[in-house]
Amino acid sequence: MESHAGGPVTVAAIQAEIDDARRRSTPVRIAGRAHWMDAGRPVAAERTITTASYSGVVDYVPGDLTITVRSGTTLGEIASITGEEGQWFPLAPYGDDAGTIGATIATGSSGPLAQRFGGIRDLVLGLEFVSGEGKIVRGGGRVVKNVAGFDLTRLMTGSWGTLGIITEATLRLYASEARPATLVVGLPHSGTHFAPRIAALLAAPIVPYAIQLIDGATAMRLKLQARTSLLIEVGGNAAAVKSQRDALAALGAEEIGPEVWTTLRLLDGEGSSVLRISTLVTRLAELWQTLQHSIEEVSGALMNASPGLGMVRCIIPASADAGTVARIAAAGGDCSVVFEKMSPQMWEALSPSVVADRVSRGIKHAFDPANILNPGILGE
Amino acid sequence: MIDATLAETLASIVGERFVLHRPADLLVYNSDGLPGYRRMPRLAVFPGTREETIAVVRALAIDGIPYVPRGAGTGLSGGALADDVVLLGLHRLKRVIAIDRENRRAVVEPGVVNLVLNRLVAPLGLLYAPDPSSEAACTIGGNVAENAGGPHCLKYGVTLNHVLAITALLPDGEVVSLGNPAGESPGYDLLGAFIGSEGCFGIALDITVRLTPKPQAVRTMLADFVSVGEAAQVTSEIIGAGIVPAALEFMDGATIRVVEASIYAAGYPADAEAVLLIELDGLASGIDADQETVQNICMSGGARAVRIARNEAERLRLWQGRKKAFGAMGRLAPHLVVQDAVIPRTKLASVLARISEIAASRRIQVCNVFHAGDGNLHPNVTYNADDPQEAERVHEAMREIMQACVDAGGSITGEHGVGLDKLAYIDLIFSPDSLAAMCRLREVFDPQRRSNPGKAIPIHSCQEWKATPAGR
Numbered sequence: 001m002e003s004h005a006g007g008p009v010t011v012a013a014i015q016a017e018i019d020d021a022r023r024r025s026t027p028v029r030i031a032g033r034a035h036w037m038d039a040g041r042p043v044a045a046e047r048t049i050t051t052a053s054y055s056g057v058v059d060y061v062p063g064d065l066t067i068t069v070r071s072g073t074t075l076g077e078i079a080s081i082t083g084e085e086g087q088w089f090p091l092a093p094y095g096d097d098a099g100t101i102g103a104t105i106a107t108g109s110s111g112p113l114a115q116r117f118g119g120i121r122d123l124v125l126g127l128e129f130v131s132g133e134g135k136i137v138r139g140g141g142r143v144v145k146n147v148a149g150f151d152l153t154r155l156m157t158g159s160w161g162t163l164g165i166i167t168e169a170t171l172r173l174y175a176s177e178a179r180p181a182t183l184v185v186g187l188p189h190s191g192t193h194f195a196p197r198i199a200a201l202l203a204a205p206i207v208p209y210a211i212q213l214i215d216g217a218t219a220m221r222l223k224l225q226a227r228t229s230l231l232i233e234v235g236g237n238a239a240a241v242k243s244q245r246d247a248l249a250a251l252g253a254e255e256i257g258p259e260v261w262t263t264l265r266l267l268d269g270e271g272s273s274v275l276r277i278s279t280l281v282t283r284l285a286e287l288w289q290t291l292q293h294s295i296e297e298v299s300g301a302l303m304n305a306s307p308g309l310g311m312v313r314c315i316i317p318a319s320a321d322a323g324t325v326a327r328i329a330a331a332g333g334d335c336s337v338v339f340e341k342m343s344p345q346m347w348e349a350l351s352p353s354v355v356a357d358r359v360s361r362g363i364k365h366a367f368d369p370a371n372i373l374n375p376g377i378l379g380e
Numbered sequence: 381m382i383d384a385t386l387a388e389t390l391a392s393i394v395g396e397r398f399v400l401h402r403p404a405d406l407l408v409y410n411s412d413g414l415p416g417y418r419r420m421p422r423l424a425v426f427p428g429t430r431e432e433t434i435a436v437v438r439a440l441a442i443d444g445i446p447y448v449p450r451g452a453g454t455g456l457s458g459g460a461l462a463d464d465v466v467l468l469g470l471h472r473l474k475r476v477i478a479i480d481r482e483n484r485r486a487v488v489e490p491g492v493v494n495l496v497l498n499r500l501v502a503p504l505g506l507l508y509a510p511d512p513s514s515e516a517a518c519t520i521g522g523n524v525a526e527n528a529g530g531p532h533c534l535k536y537g538v539t540l541n542h543v544l545a546i547t548a549l550l551p552d553g554e555v556v557s558l559g560n561p562a563g564e565s566p567g568y569d570l571l572g573a574f575i576g577s578e579g580c581f582g583i584a585l586d587i588t589v590r591l592t593p594k595p596q597a598v599r600t601m602l603a604d605f606v607s608v609g610e611a612a613q614v615t616s617e618i619i620g621a622g623i624v625p626a627a628l629e630f631m632d633g634a635t636i637r638v639v640e641a642s643i644y645a646a647g648y649p650a651d652a653e654a655v656l657l658i659e660l661d662g663l664a665s666g667i668d669a670d671q672e673t674v675q676n677i678c679m680s681g682g683a684r685a686v687r688i689a690r691n692e693a694e695r696l697r698l699w700q701g702r703k704k705a706f707g708a709m710g711r712l713a714p715h716l717v718v719q720d721a722v723i724p725r726t727k728l729a730s731v732l733a734r735i736s737e738i739a740a741s742r743r744i745q746v747c748n749v750f751h752a753g754d755g756n757l758h759p760n761v762t763y764n765a766d767d768p769q770e771a772e773r774v775h776e777a778m779r780e781i782m783q784a785c786v787d788a789g790g791s792i793t794g795e796h797g798v799g800l801d802k803l804a805y806i807d808l809i810f811s812p813d814s815l816a817a818m819c820r821l822r823e824v825f826d827p828q829r830r831s832n833p834g835k836a837i838p839i840h841s842c843q844e845w846k847a848t849p850a851g852r
Contacts (some may be wrong), residue, residue, distance in 0.1 A: 061724060061726050062620065063616050063619070063620045063725060063726040064724040064725050064726050064755075065619060065620075065725070066724070086622070108569075110749065111624070118537070118541060120540050121569060127549070128808065131817060135813040135816070135817065136811070136812065136813060136814075137813055137817040138810060138813075138814045139791070139816045139817075139818075140588045141722075141791040141792050141809065141815070142724070143722040143723065143724060143754075143755055143789070143790050143794070144722070144725075144755065145529060145533065145538065145751075145754040145756050145791075145794040145795065146722055146753050146791040146793070146794060147526065147527045147529075147538075147576050147793050147794060147795055147796070147797055147798075148791050148792050148793045148798055148802070148806060148809060148810070149798070149806065149809075149810055149814070149815070149818050149836075150576070150577055150818040150821050150822060150837070151527075151540075151573050151574065151576050151577070152570055152814075152817060152818065152821065152835070153571075153572075154540070154569045154572025154573055154575075155568060155569060155572065155573045155610060155821065156569075157569060157572070158567075158568070158569055159568055159569075174619070174622075174624070175621065175622025175623075177622060179419070184822065186836075205596055205663055205664070206570060206663075207662060207663060229658065236662065236663065236666045237666045237670060238669070239665050239666045239668070239669045240662070240663045240665050240666025240669075240717055242665070243663060243665030243666070244663070244665075251781050276562020277563075278560070278562065279562050279563055280480075280483045280562045280563075281483050281484070282482045282483050282564075283526075288505070309563075310483075310562065310563050311563060311564065322796045335562070335563065335564065336560050336563045336564055336565060336566070337566075337567045339566075352566075353421055354566035354567035355567050355568060357567075358554075358727055359556060359568075359570055359825065360549075360568050360570070362824035363568055363570075363821065363824050366820040366821060366824055367817070367818075367820065368530070374394050378567065
């Protein structure tokens with residue numbers, strides 16, 4: 001891991017860097033540990049402010065099931081601190097646990113566990129950030145329920161560092177239950193054939209932590225039989241895990257080790273492009289089939305999907321050109337497309353702006369009037 | 381703007397019947413669910429369709445006239461009061477536009493009553509999770525404005541977690557789409573910012589909500605205690621044990637006795653000093669083990685007994701006492717104030733003890749009935765507002781209670797909103813810079829601060845504050 005020595009270690013130091021950048025009108029790139037979460041998005045910045053050195057626990061009372069950490073704290077650190085108390089932060093976003101919580105929130109990252117626990121926006125209770133004007137601002141709080149003030153926490157989540165530098169966050173935790181079970185079941189290749197099969201599996205008496213539809217290529221990477229499959233993770237107390245495992249086994253599912261989930265989070269290789277395309281749950285099989293057809297000739301492409309959330313994730317290898325990525329993004333028709341990551345050249349070629357509307361532009365101007373924070377990262 | 385002209389303009393949009401301007405007609409709109417505040421609207425208008433609503437807001441925008449959106453007026457923060465400005469009632473917009481069973485969502489207009497939606501989707505095996513105690517009257521639009529919660533939000537989350545998309549009418553008359561009814565939406569979480577904005581960002585013209593499958597099994601229990609402290613401690617232990625009940629509600633002795641003496645009597649033990657109403661739900665296979673854990677925690681924590689509802693009728697009766705507790709308190713005194721602070725769950729016992737000290741020193745009657753699992757307190761104070769000395773003591777006690785909750789690391793409101801009632805407390809938890817940032821956000825949606833003026837964030841927090849334009 002690269003060294004982060006020298007990054008600001010106090011909020012005042014972060015504030016001073018912003019103030020300096022503002023005075024000189026110098027655009028800055030905001031980074032946590034600066035690994036995959038930067039997503040390759042091009043930023044016309046002259047310097048980088050990293051929060052990696054601003055880390056550690058601010059407050060953790062296990063009985064409250066909340067933890068307040070500085071933004072440079074990694075997901076791995078949070079897992080280990082809460083694990084000692086029999087608790088966990090159930091997010092497991094795509095990527096590894098070396099990412100910081102600040103970057104995770106800023107990028108709005110989530111993973112398959114969103115099926116049961118919601119995404120990052122459902123798990124952050126409050127945060128502190130330094131705005132583009134160098135002000136220290138707080139939204140939300142440290143308690144699990146709070147409607148005081150306008151919701152700056154949701155606004156900052158997924159704003160890609162364009163409105164402020166997140167310095168601290170309070171997270172909702174869960175107590176660990178019995179060891180969850182992971183099962184896999186093979187499916188027919190075609191969406192029209194697997195849809196009823198998935199419906200039958202999900203109609204079983206289960207409340208899954210995660211459900212993922214994977215294509216044959218992904219299954220192979222997870223060291224499973226190379227065919228379209230459904231991965232299901234079930235949790236709860238010991239009796240609930242057992243009954244769910246039995247119910248799924250009766251429908252032909254087979255128990256496998258939990259490591260498939262870690263591997264699944266790390267499938268996107270260097271330089272690859274990742275698209276998330278979403279639709280109504282009832283149209284997922286159709287979307288899957290369309291996308292499957294459109295990536296057929298792209299060697300090394302992978303697909304996984306959340307049937308419960310209506311989202312398909314396509315990993316397109318670095319060898320594919322911008323035209324190919326654009327074609328796949330367009331294949332879903334009017335479905336919503338989120339570009340999770342792409343190479344810098346790809347961003348420039350496709351450059352989808354997601355903040356061009358009047359309200360979004362107004363918000364950017366209100367929080368970063370000098371336009372110094374990650375300019376251009378969300379498109380113009 | 382001359383009122384007669386305004387009334388005429390609005391009547392030409394919605395029809396004369398739906399514009400009120402005589403004081404006698406407006407009287408009914410001069411308070412909301414919190415009786416401590418009275419504000420007279422200058423005029424009230426009730427559009428019947430989406431198009432009429434847009435036309436009304438555009439007409440008000442032309443002359444820069446402030447307005448207050450209002451649903452059923454059940455709010456508990458004074459947030460829906462119009463102080464000499466236009467009251468824009470949305471209760472006539474009550475169409476359920478679509479219910480999509482397969483995709484588990486519904487699209488409703490803002491005036492749809494929470495319980496009406498739940499009754500419509502129940503036969504499909506679905507529910508809309510946020511369940512404020514006012515569910516029989518409150519509207520989904522009002523729920524969105526306040527980011528409403530309810531007992532079952534402990535497990536299922538609040539309004540924010542159950543709204544997928546909103547078509548919003550901004551104060552300048554522009555109609556914008558927030559969120560995405562069919563999946564993710566890239567860019568800023570404008571939907572998240574809009575929910576809980578207390579009507580200051582605009583009006584929701586339609587709301588797409590997520591529906592949740594009904595749990596396979598439900599178990600409702602009543603644990604009774606002779607000590608408030610023990611019941612508070614047991615609450616912390618249940619949460620700490622890793623069980624997330626669907627609901628975990630607390631009622632103290634004063635509340636129990638008021639409920640039992642009322643028509644809402646639920647069979648609570650009248651000599652108890654506290655009861656916990658605990659509901660577990662989930663898979664039938666796992667519920668016995670969770671029930672046993674909860675029972676053990678209760679009994680070893682000092683409960684005299686744990687009663688389990690044997691059937692749906694018994695379950696509903698246990699819940700009725702809880703949901704109607706506020707109503708039952710009407711027996712005690714003519715006026716009621718309720719707070720809504722949230723504290724860390726490990727601080728329940730110490731903060732409840734502090735509240736009891738404050739009540740004794742100020743000689744006031746406090747009934748505690750609240751969402752213990754969330755740490756969301758509702759100390760209710762019954763009093764006679766016409767007795768200035770008593771009113772003053774209540775006012776002082778409320779401030780002390782709020783301070784105690786904030787000192788414990790809490791928030792000033794968990795689900796009722798700031799409205800007018802908690803404006804005086806918001807400085808306790810947010811710095812001037814944080815409040816200024818919130819004002820900035822509001823001004824993006826409403827540059828003239830015309831929508832629900834003077835609510836949610838104190839005016840003095842907004843830098844560059846200008847006097848509200850014409851109409852006041």
